[in-house]
Amino acid sequence: MTARLLRAEWTKLRTVRGWMAGLAASSLLVLGLGLLFAAGGHSSCSQGPVEVPCPTPPLSRDGRAVEDRFFFVSRSLDGDGGITARVTAMNGQIRLPDATPGVRNVVSGVVPWAKAGIMVKESTKQGAAYAAVMVTGAHGVRMQHDFTEDVAGSAGGAPRWLRLTRTGETITGEESPDGRRWTTVGTARLTGLAHRVRIGLFAASPGDVRVVRNPLGGSASASRFTEVTATMDEVTVRGAGTGGTWSRDDIGVELGPDGNPHHPGAFVGNGGTFALTGTGDIAPDTSNGRIEHALTGVLIALVVVVAVMVSFATAEYRRGLIRTTLLAGPRRGRMAVAKAVVAGAATFAFALPATAVTPPLARGILRGNGVFTLPVGTLTEVRVVVGVAALLAVAAVLAVALGLLFRRGAAAAVAAITALVVPYVLATASILPDEVSRWLLRLTPAAGFAVQQSIPEYAHVIGHYAPAAGYFPLPPWAGFAVLCAYAVVALGLAAYRLERRDA
Amino acid sequence: MEATIEVSGLRKRYGRTTALDGMTFRVRPGRVTGFVGPNGAGKSTTMRVVLGLDAPDEGHALVGGRPYRSLRRPLTHVGALLDVGALQPGRSGRDHLLWLAHSQGLGARRVDELLDLVGLAPAARRRAGGYSLGMRGRLGIAAALLGDPPVLMLDEPFNGLDPEGIVWIRGFLRSLAAEGRAVLVSSHLMSELQDTAGHLVVAGRGRVVADVGVDELIATASRARVTVRTAASPEAARALAGAGATVTVGERDTLVVSGPPAEDVVRLLGACGVPFSEVSAYRATLEEAYLDLTGGFSGVVR
Structure with missing residues (x-):
């Protein structure tokens, strides 16, 4: 019965x-607007008067783009070993918005995620595997590894004793208030870690991100230079091959046009006391372009899909065709479901090739234009591609349900667009306060757009995690589930009303 | 499945208007049953209730002993033509039949058979929006016959048809009934059912006014009257009236005489020397019989 109804609705x-x-147009819109977006993206970089290829961010072992910029004072370590140090103080400076245009406005202070501590790193190359235990500006003691992993220790700041022990591929981070009573902060397993690694002290200070409200009610963010100077003593290094001298590496430093380092770090060793000055962060890169940017056409495609599917549903009522339909399938709820399923499946089938092909094509074009797209894991890319096609499919289901409910094309289309497109545009256009935008994307069907977010929020990386910047308040599938719930409820209401009313 | 339609005690109100007020009748197989009555008598509402489109407030309707909404592949049980305009204008006639066929598990071959049967094959792949009313009627008949159903229900199938189309449908309905199907055809114009319906269900104000065979109805309405065709109708009328007969003037050169049997009429006219060309038993038209039947019923007379 249901198979016959599905076949009949598909034939219709x-x-x-x-x-x-x-439907074909919606598919081409996804592709065409994606390629247009890519073709319009350009970036050029110069070294003084000379144009040079734009640098691409370093990649971590798992292929993630990362920021890996800090000051590292290290020795070699062969096999098992460890390091102990005490962070006695952290000071620094923060550049604020210029009070007088053109005059640097720098105050002293330490940003919350400024970090100083001890680290094991496979090499001094950017992106190399590492594990570190550290004291932060305002987030207490942390154990971090491989850029994305972060475990909180005690809430206290400097002074604090830190200890890092390597056993094979396992690194254990510990902290102590006095160098005698130790507690474990966390352990990291760095699979495939080389026998010979670097072990030492580090300091880093990420940019100071400030969010300002714009006159419309939205917000914008800016990040400004900061640096930290950490004082450490009681440094001991254990293990084979650690006998050499300290080498200093300003990891990831950029060279200015004159060949001198831009914002260099520094190291001053005075007897057993070390002072490290560092800037930058050891964190996943969230600042570059993302694959979902290539899928901007989805919003317009969505409007087309809604128009088609509302028409598909309301055509039943425009000329009394619904009676013929109900004569052929008198179990009305099933008819409504069959229609919605066919609408969703057809939309998905049309959308998927476009959502699958557009991101890689756009990435290629952007690369040619000097624009870097943040790489994501295969599973994430598949989720974005399938999720966005599914987003269109569920929107089609919602449109059919609203069409059957309202019975009039204009009313149903307005309802569907108001439910789906308007909240998304309002929330991401940077015209509403962030918290209002977040609630819109939690409560309305537009929550489903969360499925396209390829780069997650990182609690240990400061950033402007607002819908306007592409961060959704709900996890991808949870947001998608909100949209699905709306579609199911609307379809249920439509079926109920069909059953109850004369046709 | 038994080829019957049973309608029993249907009542339905729309706000203050009573659409159905105890509608009860039964349609048997093997003949065309005309469902007649003026507009607003409840014919269409009854059909929609039978087809499960509208729910009655009271009573029930069964097709082949079962409620329509319980039927699997319903178009193989009942074929219906409700509104010839119920088409998606952008879809071809063939595709319209195709989705209906698919909904019943039937294939494109059955669709093409029907297109040939109703004579729509040449236009089958054109947009239905461009069809004439006659073509839409043929498409509607094809849709009703798609599942080869034992029961057929057609609501005002003659509406808007050209004379050729009307003749075609009449012949079609007679042959379908002759195959043993139960055929219910509603109409507000009796003349359309002339020579087609074998039985009549006459509706007025939401209930059945008469449920009667057409032969019986016409015989009753004819009331053993005699038709006289004569060029000298004033003289004939005078002679017959003089003998105590009631005479009414009919169509061209005819008189309708009630009272004396035909032999007495022939004898009287002969005796008076009035020339005549024909004397025959009078046969009422279906329309006349219908008016005769419903004459006393204020809701039906128009």
């Missing part, structure tokens, strides 16, 4: 040329 859908053309 495919035999009206305008509907098929609309």
Whole structure:
């Protein structure tokens, strides 16, 4: 019965040329607007007067783009060993918005995620595997490894004793208030860690991110230079091959046009006391372009899909075709479901090739234009590609449900667009306060757009995690589930109303 | 499945308007049953209730002994033509039949058979929006016959048809009934059912006014009257009236005489020397019989 209804609804859908053309157009819009977006993206970089290829961010072992910029004072370590040090103080400076234009406005202070401590790193190359235990500006003691992993220790700041022990691939981080009573902060397993690694002291200070409200009610963020100077003593290094001298590496430092380092770090050793000055961060890169940017056409495609599917549903009522439909399938709820399923499946089938092909094509074009796209894991890319096609499919289901509920095309289309597109545009256009935007993307069907977010929020990386910057308040599948819930409820209401009312 | 339609005690109100007020009748197989009555008598509402589109407030309707909404592949049980305009204009006639066929588990071959049967094959792949009313009627008949159903229900199938189309449908309905199907055809114009319906269900104000065979109805309405065709109708009328007969003037050169049997009429006219060309038993038209039947019923007379 249901298979026959599905087949009948599919025959209905495919035999009206305008509907098929609309679905094809939605697919081409995703592709075309994606490529247009990519073709319009350019970046150029110069070294003084000379144009040079833009640098690409370093990649971590798992292929993630990372920021890996800090000052590292290290020795070699062969095999098992460890390091102990005491962070006695952290000071620094923060550049603020210029009070007088053109005059640097720098105050002293330490940003919350400024970090200083001890680290084991496979090499001094950017992106190399590492594990570190550290004291932060305002987030207490942390154990971090491989850029994305972060475990909190005690809440206290400097002075604090830190100890890092390597046993094979396992690194254990400990802290102590006095160098005698130790507690474990965390352990990290760095699979495939080389026999010979670097072990030493480090300091880093990420940019100071400030969010300012704009006059419309939205917000914008800016990040400004900061640096930290950490004082450490009681440094001991244990293990084979650690007998050499300290080498100093300003990891990831950029060279200015004159060949001198830009914002260099520094190291001053005075007897057993070390002072390290560092800037930058050891964290996943969240600042570059993302694969979902290539799928901007989805918003317009969504409007087309909604128009087609509302028409698919309300055509039943425009000329009394619904009676013929109900004569052929008198179990009305099933008819409504069959129609919605066909609408969703057809939309998905049209959308998926476009959402699958567009990101890699756009990435290629952008690369040619000197624009870097943040790489993501295969699973994430598949989730974005399938999720966005599914987003369109569920929007189609919602449109059919609203069409059957309202019975009039204009009303149903307005309802669907108001539910889906308007909240998304309002929330991401940077015209509403961030918290209002977040609630819109939690409560309305537009929550489903969360499925396209490829780069997650990182609690240990400061950033402007607002919808306007592409960060959704709900996890991808949870947001998608909100949209699905709306579609299911609307379809249920439509089926109920069909059952109850004379046709 | 038994080819019957049973309607029993249907009541339905729309706000203050009573649409159905105890509608009860039964349609049997093997003949065309005309469902007649003026607009607003409840014919269409009854059909929609039978087809499960509208729910009655009271009573029930069964097709082949079962409620329509319980039927699997319903178009193989009942074929219906409700509104010839219920088409998606952008879809071809063939595709319209195709989705209906798919909904019943039937294939494109059955669709093409029907297109040939109703004579729509040449236009089958054109947009239905461009069809004439006659073509839409043929498409509607094809849709009703798609599942080869034992029961057929057609609501005002003659509406808007050209004379050729009307003749075609009449013949079609007679042959479908002759195959043993139960055929219910509603109409507000009796003349359309002339020579087609074998039985009549006459509706007025939401209930059945008469449920009667057409032959019986016409015989009753004819009331053993005699038709006289004569060029000298004033003289004939005078002679017959003089003998105590009631005479009414009919169509061209005819008189309708009630009272004396035909032999007495022939004898009287002969005796008076009035020339005549024909004397025959009078046969009322279906329309006349219908008016005769419903004459006393204020809701039906128009």
